[in-house]
Structure formats: structure tokens, C-alpha cells
């Protein structure tokens with residue numbers, strides 16, 4: 646795994662955005678795997694800035710997101726669809742029909758999981774997947790104990806994850822108990838992966854990712870089985886990782 650150490654959150658956001666913009670310019674019909682959470686917000690702001698200033702076009706880009714809360718319709722302000730539209734898609738020249746998220750309000754969840762997995766296959770896999778990381782090592786919503794062979798599936802959210810994400814909701818009771826997420830195997834099929842981390846709250850997870858062995862109790866460690874992963878993280882997130 647390659648590690649890019651950045652000074653702070655802004656520097657992390659700029660470096661990750663730069664890498665993405667270069668790829669988009671080289672291959673304007675890229676399939677991007679996108680993530681939600683606080684961490685990628687700065688990257689999305691940088692992509693928007695660049696689009697407005699330098700005209701990088703997303704007209705032919707397809708995006709596919711990692712996950713969605715179950716039970717939240719797309720117009721719910723806490724749905725990841727709403728997050729992606731307002732944080733990114735609404736500000737680019739991307740076609741909304743080329744942006745994909747699992748449907749959290751689908752009636753038949755097993756069928757929705759199959760549809761999503763098939764969609765990834767139909768897109769001939771993800772060229773570049775952006776990831777954040779949970780404090781317990783979750784990627785997407787794959788909680789500790791998830792099989793590395795897993796494909797898109799429904800998960801019960803860990804109490805710690807619901808607590809960590811409660812800041813976006815009125816109260817923890819409002820945080821959905823379940824989500825639909827790409828599986829670990831679906832993520833590992835991506836050609837290239839960038840994992841972002843910022844702040845001291847992520848330092849222990851990043852230490853475990855860098856120094857640990859692949860272990861299903863720590864989902865992000867599956868990335869050790871992939872050949873093209875770059876961690877872009879700030880000093881605080883890398884505070885428990887030596888500089889050489």
C-alpha cells in the first residue's frame with residue numbers, strides 16, 4: 646500500500662482531488678466509486694472548484710456509491726443519495742442517470758442487492774474507488790466480521806457506527822438500524838482504491854490497517870489483498886505510523 650502523508654484535512658482533500666482529476670482527464674468515461682461521510686466532503690468541494698475553474702467535464706463519467714441507509718427515501722436529507730446530490734452531483738455537469746446508489750427504500754432488498762451487484766458487473770467494474778474508514782475499520786458499511794468474499798448485502802449497523810453517524814441525525818434513535826452496502830469482494834474488484842483518513846480519531850484504525858494482517862474482524866485489512874491501494878491521510882490520522 647502506498648501512503649501519502651498530508652499536513653492536514655485540506656491538504657488531504659487537495660491531493661486526493663488532484664489524483665482523481667488527472668485520471669478523469671486521461672479517461673473521461675471513467676467509472677468512479679464514491680463514498681459518503683465527513684471525510685470525502687473536502688475532496689468533493691475540490692472537484693467542484695476544479696470543474697468551475699478548469700472545466701473538467703463529468704458528462705461521460707459514471708459513479709457508483711458504496712452504500713445507503715435502509716428505509717430512507719432519496720429525498721430524505723439524511724439519505725446518502727441526498728448527500729451525494731447536494732455535496733457533488735448538483736454542482737457538476739454529470740448526468741444524474743449515470744450516478745448510482747443502492748436504493749434504501751426498495752421493497753425487495755435481496756433483489757436490490759442483486760441488481761446493484763449486476764450493475765457493477767455491467768459497468769465492467771469500478772476504475773477508481775474512493776473509501777473512508779470507520780473507527781472500527783469498517784469500509785462502506787461492512788462491519789467487523791464481514792466475509793472478505795461478501796458481495797452487495799444488507800447489514801445490521803454496529804452500535805458504534807450508529808453513534809458515530811448520529812451527529813447527522815436529530816437523535817441516535819433516528820439513525821437507521823440497517824444499511825445496504827457493497828461487499829468487501831465487490832470493493833476489491835475495483836482497479837484502483839484510494840482510502841482517505843483525517844484526524845486523530847482515525848489514528849488507531851490507520852495503524853491497524855498499515856501494520857496488521859488481513860483479518861475479517863478488521864474489514865479495511867482486506868485492502869492488503871489488493872495491488873493498487875493508496876492511503877491519503879493527514880498527520881493526525883498517521884500519528885501512529887512511522888514516517889519511514
Ligand SMILES: N[C@@H]1[C@@H](O)[C@H](O)[C@@H](COP(=O)(O)O)O[C@@H]1O
Nearest residue numbers: 681682683684777778779785786
Ligand atoms: N458508510 C460510511 C462510510 O463509508 C464512511 O467511511 C464512514 C466514516 O465516516 P466519516 O468520514 O464521517 O468519519 O462512515 C459511514 O459509516
